[in-house]
Amino acid sequence: MPQQSIITSFSESEETALETVGGNISFFSHLHVRDTQGNYVMASVSQILTEATRAVDFRYPAGTVFESLEVSEEFFRAKLAGRERETFAVAFLNNQHQLIAYEELFIGSIASTEIHPREVVRAALRLNAAAVILSHNHPSFSTEPSRADVQITVRLKKALELVAVRVIDHIIVAGNEAVSMARKGLV
Structure with missing residues (x-):
């Protein structure tokens, strides 16, 4: 042949x-x-x-341990970099900070997305999560958290506390960079 x-x-x-x-x-x-x-x-x-x-x-399979801010930043940068529209995603974790599931809950426009705390709480309860890491991307490549980013983080933290789910961090992905709001003292 x-x-x-x-x-x-x-x-x-x-x-x-x-x-x-x-x-x-x-x-x-x-x-x-x-x-x-x-x-x-x-x-x-x-x-x-x-x-x-x-x-x-x-x-990053289920069970991956989120043991540091660097792991969280790398994970969400890999998931959300290059998106053309703002996407809000959540890593749902157990008590040992192991990944239960990753879900993209809301997709918006190039400048914003509407986030409903009720839906985040509902997903956390459905997955029996003990903690979450929130994230969204900025298609504008701005690494600075906006006032709206800080406000929704506070609202989500309060809503999730009512059902005993901890908010560990909120990661902003801007191009190939990821910024931890916890590192900046905003969570």
Whole structure:
């Protein structure tokens, strides 16, 4: 049986490795996937992001211990960096600060999202969480917590205290940076 070569000339592979958006070259990838005929082709941005999401879930499975602010910042940066709309997410933890579940509860616009404390409390009770770490992203790349960020953190902390769930932190993800509100003394 003759061997099939999948090596192409540089110019051909360069041409297939460029993804265009709106007529502009916007992405070059060295990652390849097999197409339906079994040929290797450049992975699309959405395929790469889907696999990255799976890799993050593999790296942080249920039971992961949130033992430091750095772990929390890294976790939420991996989950929320690059989002185009503001997304509010919660890591639900047990008494040993082990991850029970991660849920994205609210998705808003490029500048804000409406957060309902009742829904956060309901999710914490459903998952039997003892503690939570709150997080949301700033598509504007601003790392500073806004006044609204501080206010909703206080409201959520009060609501969750009523059902004996501790708020450990609120992480803001801005681009590739993550900032702990607890580190800033705001939780």
